[in-house]
Amino acid sequence: MTAERGATPGRFLVLEGVEGAGKSTQARRLAEWLRGRGLPVVETREPGGTGVGERIRELLLHERGPQIGAPTELLLVLAARAAFVREIVKPALEQGAWVVSDRFAPSTFAYQGFGRGISRDRIAVLNDYATDGLLPDLCLVLDLPVEDGLARKSGGGPHDRIESEGLDFLRRVRRGYLTMAGEDAQAVVVPAGGLPEEVERLVRREVSDRMAGAWNAPSGQPRPSAKPRREEK
Numbered sequence: 001m002t003a004e005r006g007a008t009p010g011r012f013l014v015l016e017g018v019e020g021a022g023k024s025t026q027a028r029r030l031a032e033w034l035r036g037r038g039l040p041v042v043e044t045r046e047p048g049g050t051g052v053g054e055r056i057r058e059l060l061l062h063e064r065g066p067q068i069g070a071p072t073e074l075l076l077v078l079a080a081r082a083a084f085v086r087e088i089v090k091p092a093l094e095q096g097a098w099v100v101s102d103r104f105a106p107s108t109f110a111y112q113g114f115g116r117g118i119s120r121d122r123i124a125v126l127n128d129y130a131t132d133g134l135l136p137d138l139c140l141v142l143d144l145p146v147e148d149g150l151a152r153k154s155g156g157g158p159h160d161r162i163e164s165e166g167l168d169f170l171r172r173v174r175r176g177y178l179t180m181a182g183e184d185a186q187a188v189v190v191p192a193g194g195l196p197e198e199v200e201r202l203v204r205r206e207v208s209d210r211m212a213g214a215w216n217a218p219s220g221q222p223r224p225s226a227k228p229r230r231e232e233k
């Protein structure tokens with residue numbers, strides 16, 4: 001299966017990071033900013049976005065019954081992703097939209113891979129099937145210490161199933177994001193410990209530096225896919 005980075009007229013931007021890093025906040029702000037530039041924007045999130053995805057999200061985050069083991073958790077996030085890519089992301093990209101997603105495949109490598117210990121090679125094979133080879137044009141990893149992210153959320157009710165895994169688990173996840181960002185030319189680490197406005201400024205700067213060629217390109221023109229997929233390196 002061939003990689004599909006930049007193979008459609010639209011652009012696919014993903015925000016990643018540990019719990020409370022500010023992904024939803026920055027995804028919203030980024031989408032508004034892009035709309036202000038006259039670009040068609042689809043804002044979405046994972047797991048979720050589709051009917052089946054929202055039901056899987058509920059299971060993953062709030063299931064209080066029998067324990068969900070790591071293989072089951074992996075296959076659930078990928079099942080949600082298969083619908084997400086086919087029902088939301090690809091159709092939007094084919095119509096020339098800029099898709100801004102709060103989480104995508106890097107979450108699976110970080111949480112199920114670095115966090116749960118499932119091998120990256122195994123995840124890569126299954127994820128490739130779920131995504132039909134789709135890769136983000138740009139992945140912004142919002143980075144801050146996991147304690148700071150959890151503290152931001154402490155007023156927001158009880159922790160969900162994954163947040164409750166504890167600090168060691170979340171530190172492995174953070175380390176995973178930083179490791180992967182160092183290996184992927186389409187990923188960038190954005191320090192996320194500052195005020196929302198400061199983080200927004202950094203996000204805009206990265207998007208401007210890396211994507212300006214795309215919003216100046218004639219409408220409907222695919223950007224050539226240049227980078228190898230992570231698992232092909």
Ligand code: T5A
Nearest residue numbers: 019020021022023024025047077107108111152162195196
């Ligand atoms: N998951 C997901 C997997 O295990 N594998 C996968 O493949 C996928 C796709 C999803 C869970 O599923 C797991 C990972 C997750 O555990 P989620 O709710 O989408 O759950 O993810 P969370 O990280 O839990 O999302 P949050 O909404 O809690 O965090 P965000 O989006 O990073 O943060 P945000 O923007 O909602 O902000 C949190 C709070 O901080 C404030 C906000 O106002 C808000 O109150 N805030 C700031 N405060 C100070 N300074 C800033 N710069 C701030 N930015 C935001």
